[in-house]
Amino acid sequence: MSYKIGLDVGSTTIKVVVLDTQDNLVYKSYERHRSRVREMALEKIQSLKELLTGHHLRIAITGSAGLGMAKESGIDFVQEVYATAGAVRQYVPSTDVVIELGGEDAKIIFLKGALEERMNSTCAGGTGAFIDQMASLLNVDLAELDRLSLAHDRIYPIASRCGVFAKTDIQPLINQGAQPENIAASIFQAVVDQTIAGLAQGREIEGNVLFLGGPLSFLKGLQERFIKTLELDGESANFHPLAPYFVALGAALYSKGLSGYRSYDELEQIFTQVLAAPQEVQGMEPLFADEQEYQDFCDRHAATAVEQRDLSAFSGRAFLGVDAGSTTTKTVLLDEDYHILYSDYVNNLGNPITAVKRQLDEIYSQAGPGLTIAGAAVTGYGEDLIRAAFHLDFGVVETMAHFTAAKHFDPAVDFIIDIGGQDMKCFKIKDDTIDDIVLNEACSSGCGSFIETFAKSLGYPITEFATLGLFAKHPVDLGTRCTVFMNSSVKQAQKNGATVEDISAGLAMSVVKNALYKVIRARSADDIGQNIVVQGGTFLNDSVLRSFEKELGRKVVRPAIAGLMGAFGAAIWAMRNAGSQSTVLTAQQLAAFTHQSKATVCGICTNHCNLTVNTFSDGSRFIAGNRCERPVTGKKADVQLPNMVAYKYKKLMSYTGRPGPRGQIGLPMCLNSYENLPFWHTFFTELGFEVVTSGRSTKQMYLKGQNTIPSDTVCYPAKLVHGHIRTLLEKGVKTIFYPCMSYNFDESISQNCYNCPVVAYYPELIKGNVPMDGVQFIYPYISLNDKKIFEQKIIKYLNEYGFALTKKEVQQASEKAYAAYDAHRADICEEGMRALRFAKDHHKKTVVLAGRPYHIDPEINHGIDKLLSSLGFVVVTEDCVANLANAPQTNVLNQWTYHARMYNAARYVSHAPGTELVQLVSFGCGLDAITTDEVRDILRESDKLYTQLKIDEIDNLGAIKIRLRSLLAAMDEREKEHAN
Structure with a gap:
């Protein structure tokens, strides 16, 4: 008998298959190797001794971790994609597209037409390793994660491009009490979205789809999300029973073409030698030279210990500090002399409320009758939830809690x-x-x-x-x-x-x-x-x-309580601000404590926030996930602080079309439209077109176009363009105008007036990647700086599409378009001045929220402007103040209009009392790597704070809220310092 062996050594698993002479499967195995690659390869061969002995053997190795073993053993290696394609042709020849998810690898193979493969290169987001991380975060195994996902009733937006981004979305949901069923399903949906947007990169996934790899074989919830998202049916979605083994099967089939045979003894000897081969050892200098050096190190740091006191024997006032962190919950109880009466540091296992309740129960059970909790404060990600649940007196922003604690150990800390x-x-x-x-x-x-x-x-x-x-x-x-x-x-x-x-x-x-x-x-x-x-x-x-x-x-200095510093600082904060008695739940109230959570969507405004409504045993509620107070209060705030971001966006959304004799023309509401919509809307309306815009950006709109995005590294504002174009197509618009614009209007504040390359030339990419059958897509190269040249070029471009425009009507429309743009800009500046006057007259702090024009879009900025308003800031944009300061000297060539505005805004902020600048940066923006350093340097010249917020499709504001509250706290501290 002749046997063919396929050995697939992946990033996390090792798969072995054996085929007989007729290519029938006679053996298969699938195991995690836990980095014991050589050991397990030998063990697998030895376990097959009875089956393989006395037969002619051919073998091939494949897999992301298999190349090194193939070189060391002299066994032939076959590339994974080639192996997969061979197995698919043998077992499921009707397949058009293969989607395979492995441990750290993910790939899509398009078999229809020319063979094409797309594979993850720089990130393991959306793979088995990612799912493993997320299961660990929820403290469940994969089987339980899968079971939970099948019982969901809501999907939250979660990023899967990186496990870090996903944690940023998931951890606040956990802390806010979101149902684990919904989080589990959302994790799987994130994997699907990453596969479509990150791997397909603009090519349609259609026809018969074969799903391969361990995650797609064993996780029914993941299968469900793929089927629903790709709109597949039972015939077009194929989850083959041998899906985890297809790469190994392909390797075995590949071995048929190899010359010569090996015996079992030869194979065993080869893998034994591979295991025994010496490996290269390289390393750096050891951390400690010897035990004595380590002991000296420990003695030095032990000097920063905090004295402990017996809680059971204590009588008097005590102060509670809780740090509800991203993965752990810390609690400290202090007496008035800063002695620790109780402390605890636990993994919250995805449920901070349970952790804090257990810690409070422990305090009450240990304490004597003389204990009085006079003040209680909470800090960390779960601050709002824990404060509401247990009626703590104070919420402290994390940075202030940690600063307070650090000063206790080193008053000169810098x-x-x-x-x-x-x-x-x-x-x-x-x-x-x-x-x-x-x-x-x-x-x-x-x-x-x-x-x-x-x-x-x-x-x-x-x-x-x-x-x-x-x-x-x-x-x-x-x-x-x-x-x-x-x-x-x-x-x-x-x-x-x-x-x-x-x-x-x-x-x-x-x-x-x-x-x-x-x-x-x-x-x-x-x-x-x-x-x-x-x-x-x-x-x-x-x-x-x-x-x-x-x-x-x-x-x-590392305090001996380094892990408890947030809670320690919160307890000190409570001590310094306490009254006679805390409102924290008593032991009796705690015994009756219950907590329920329910997910819902707020429909009060167009944000449609995903809310988690937490209800407690005393009837009180805490609503999480809201970007404003309306879900809580049911009404708008009594005093509306000026918000130029909201003002500008509302003004743009007010541009609506009217029927015209020349029919409809579509304008996508994306990238350069946020700056130039007033111009183009007026221009085409005056020419007799009904202007149709694509409307507000939404997550659903992004998903419409995600399968046409050819790059997973471009910024989110650019990714949204695809959805805006698809929306115009769905509206039945037959002509879409989206110009390439290398230059902005010259505002005489920089050495040139270039547009960002993505903004300038993205229409070219749209033309090549978004199917628009039967639609005229007009994307001329246009500059608006010279009115005469613009008129000459635009009439030429438009008449090439059969519009028969006359020179006179183009000139008239152009005149009104330029006037409309100037009026729009003047109104923005005037409204900005009103906002600044309001801040001065009402003694309000001001934030210049600086970014690109598209950062006024709520889907792009995720409501950060409203968050600033809720913190009491008047919000203005960089273009409102760019003309109020002279252009600063920069260390780089200042040739980009929007960046020049930010530099000018930073110079204005440098001399404006009660004003700070917050810069929004979209991930994937190469130019902002330069601007951030420049803006920071300009601000620091005048001892101003610099706050940069990086934003992407992630819309959870947990970390951003900490940044902005820290900014507010720092401004308050500086005001107190100056007052003294």
Whole structure:
């Protein structure tokens, strides 16, 4: 008998199949290898001894982790896509499209027509590893995640481009009490969206679709989301029973064409030699030279301990602090002398309410009759929910809680870095107030969950894993990379013989480097500060702390309660602001405490916020997910603060068309339309067209066009263009006008007036990627700077499409269009001045919300302007104040109109009392990498704060709210300092 063996070594699993002479499957296995690739390969061959002995054997290796093994063994390697295509042709020849999700790999293979493959390259979002991470976040296994998803009744928008983005969306939902069934289904929907938008990249997924890979074989909820999203039926969606093994099957089929046979003994010897082969060991300097150096290190940091007192024997006033973090809940109870009476640090397991209730129960059970809780404060992601649930007295923004705690240990502190599970907060202190705040917004590779994820994947509890690296001989240099790439680096290090100890130390060093160079972007230790306090649970890891000190070359203060600092600071805050008795639930009230949550959608305004309504046993409610107070109060705020973002957007949305003799012309409400709609709307209306716009941006509109997006790295405003074009097509518009515009209007504030390249030339990309059969898509290259040249060119372009325009009517329409644009800009400036006067007359703080014109779109800015209003800020935009300051000297070539406005706005803010600037940056914007440094430098020249908010399709404002509340707190502290 002749057998063909296919060995598929993936990023997380190893699959083996054996085919007989007639290509019948006689053996299959699917197991996780946990990075024991060589060991398991040999074990699989040895387990097949009885089946394979005495037969002629051919074998081929495939898979993302199989190439190295193939080279070491001399066995033929077949590329995954080729193997998959071969298996599909053999077993399901009617297939048009293959979607395969593996552990860290995801791919789409288009078989209809020319063979084409799209594969993830820089991110494992939307793969099995991503789903594993999300299940861990919900504290369930994959089977339970799948079961939960099938019972959902609502889908939340969750990003899957990266596990970090997804956590940013999911954690607040958990903290707000969202149903786990809905979160589970939303996770699967995120995987589907990532596959369509990130992998298909503009090509239609249609015809017969074959789904392959472990996740798509075992997770029924994921199958359901794919079927519904792609609108497939039972015939066109194929979930083959051998789906997890198709790549291995393809390798086995490929081996048919190989010359020569091997015996079982030969195979066993080959894999034995591969396992025994010496591996290269490379490493960095150890963290500690010996046990004594480590002991000295421990003794130095132990000096910052806080004295503990016996709660059962205590009598008097005490103060409670709760830190409801992203993954953990911390509680501290202090007496009036700052002694700790009780403390606890637990993983909240996705349910912070249960964690806090248990901690309060424990306090009441331990306390004697003389305890009086005089004040209680809460900070962290779950602040609002926990305060409402347990009737705590105060809510404290995280940055102020941590600053308060740090000052207790070092009154001269000038830099604080707090690294938690997935959050990092860094702030510089100047004149005893917070001078600059940096939070990680896009990456958690410098945070505790980064190490915890690896510890779990290697089978270690985090506490044990953290100590393994202390005396590693050769710490692995993993650099400053994201979690996805780090997975590959760790696996490669293991293949090269690195020990778990080496990997533990290397990961600790990587966390520090990511924090310093990717988040803080420090150039030297002097950029950080002289008196540094480190805190957060991650710094309880001595390997991380030692790495931090070695990297900076200086000693820092780590309080012995580093993991409790948020709660400690909240307790101090409660002490300083307490009355005679706290409103926190008593032991009797706690015994009767219940909590229920229900998901709903707010219909009061066009935001349609996904709300979670939490109801407690005393009848009180807490509503989460709202961007304004109307779902809570049922009415608008009594005093409407000026908000130029909302004003500008409402003004643009007021442009409506009227029937005209020349029929309809469609204008997509995207990118350059936010600036030029008044011009084009007036121009075409005057020419006799009925102008039809695509209307408001929505998540649903984005989903309409996501399968035509050819790049997963372009900014969200650009991705939305596809949905706007599709909306115009659905409206039946037969002519769409969307010009390419290299230049903006020249406002004489910069050396040139270029448009961002994406804004300027995106119509070209739309033409090539969005099918528009029977529709005229007009996308001329136009500049509006010279009226005469514009008139000459536009009549030529439009008449080429058969409109028969006369020179006179184009000139008349042009005259009115330029006048309409000027009037629109003048109105914006005038309204901006009214807003500034209002702020001055009513003693209100002002934020200049600076960005691009499209950042006024609520779907793009996610209601950040309304959040600022709810915090008491008057909101103006950069173009309202750009003409109120002279152009600053910049360190780069100032040739982009919208950036020049931001520079001018920053200069204005530099000298405006009670005013700060917040810059919105869309992920994927290359130009803003330059503007952010320039804006920051201009503001810092006058000791102003710089706040940058990175936004994308993620619409949860949890982290952003912390940033803005921190900004407000810093402004308040500065006002107090100046008053004194």
